[in-house]
Amino acid sequence: MNDAIPKHERLLQGLFRDYEARYPTSKSAHERAKKVLIDGVSHGARLFKPYPFRVIAAQGAHVTDIDGHRIVDFWQGHYANILGHNPAIIREVLVRELEHGFGLQTGLPEERQSEFAQALAQAAGAERVRLTTAGTLATMYAIMLARAFTKRHLVLKVAGGWHGASPLALKGVGRRADGYDHVDSAGVPATTEEEILVVRFNDVEALKHIFARYGERIACFIFEPCVGAAGFLPASGDFMRTARELTRQYGALLILDEVITGFRFCAGGVQKLYGVQADLTTFGKIIGGGMPLSAVAGRADVMELVSESATPRVWFNGGTFSAHPLALLAGQAMIEHLIAHEAEIYPALAAKGQRLREGVEAVFKARGVLARCTGHGNDALQGGSLATIYFPRDETLQPTSAEDLQDPALCDVILREQVLKVGLLLHDVNVAHGLGALSASHDDEDLAQVFQACDAFATRLLAGK
C-alpha cells in the first residue's frame, strides 16, 4: 500500500513554488497569453498547473524552453513524433520542396496523394483511403460512414476512449461520479446522449451483453486497440476477437481507431499484430510526419459511399486543407521511412520501452513507493514505446480498463496527473498523463535522466513538501 505517501497539497505547493522559480519567463508569457487565449493555450491537453512552459526549439528527444532548459520530452507532439522532434528526413524534404516553389498550393490533385494512399492502404490491409486533416475528423467521418452503410444510429465505444471532440463520440471519455455514463461536452446535439453506448474496455462479457441487447441497432463499435487517454492499455486478444465476431454477427462495422497506434507498434495498423481486420481504420498523428494529416482506410463497399456518385452520399470532403501538399510530403517521407526500416525501428523502440518501464519501476521500488508502468504488453500485443506511470493503492492491481486507472479508490490519480508532471519538470523531464511516448531519438542518457528525476521525485514525495 502507499500509506507512506502523505497528502499532496503541501507537496504541490512546494513543487509549484520551485517550478515558478525555475520557469519564470514562461510565467509572464502565460499571463500575457491568458488575456487573449482561453486558459492561455490552444488545446486543453497542453494546460497544466501552475502553467505550461513555453517552447522555442525542439530537436529529437528534447525541447528547449524560453528559460533555457533542455527538456527530455515524452509528449512528442501529442505522440505523433515517433522519430523525435524535427527529424532531418522530414525537414530536408520540406525545405527542398518549398524552395522549388511547391508546398502551399493546397487544393489540387497531385500524384503524391495516390502514392501515399497506396502505401497506407497496403500497410493497413485496406482497399480504399480518403485523407483529411485531424484524427477527430477521421473518426467522425468513419462513424458517419458506418451509420450510412448500416442505416443504423447507435455508436458503441469504450469507457475512457477518446476519438476527438466530435459529438459522434463525445460520451464516456472522462470519469465522473457517475462513472462514464455521461456526455462529456456541452453544446452537442441532444441525440448524443442516447445514440452513444459505452462499454467497459476488455470486458468480454459486458460486450456480449450489450450486443445481445442492442446489436440489431448498433451501426459500429469504435475503439482503440491500445486505449491512449486511459493510460495505454492494450486490448486483450479475446476482447479484440470478440469485437470482430460480434460486429460481424450483428451486421455492425468494426472501426479501429489507430490514430495513436497506427505506425506506433509496427509499420501499419497494430490490428495486423492482433490478426484482425477492421472494416474501417482511422489514422492520424504519426502518418503526418509532424504535419496535420489523417485518414480513413477501409472496405471499398463502405468507402464508396463517399463518392460523388453515391446515393445517399456521405459528405466526407476532408476540408480545405485535406491532403495539404506539405503534410503529404512529410507524411510520405515518414511512412516510407517506417516501412523501409520496420525491422530495426520497432524492436529497438520496444526494447527501449522495456528498459524505461523496468527502470522507472525499480527506482520507485528502491525508495519504497508503489509505482508501476503500463505498456508492458499482454497476451496479444508486446510492450512498445508507450507507457504511463501509475500509483496503485494496492499492489495486486492489474489495470485493463479506464475504470482501473482513473478511479481514485484504485490509483492515486492526482499524483499521476498533476504532482508527477511538475515534479519531473523540476528535473527537465516532460511527461504527459503519467509518461507518454518514446521516440527513436531518445537514448540511454535520456532514460538515465528520467530515472534520476523519478528518484528525486520519490524522495520528495516521501518528504511530502
Ligand SMILES: Cc1ncc(COP(=O)(O)O)c(C=O)c1O
Ligand atoms: C485515439 C485518438 N483518436 C482520435 C484523436 C483525435 O485526433 P486529433 O487530435 O488529431 O483530432 C486522438 C487525439 O489524441 C486520439 O488519441
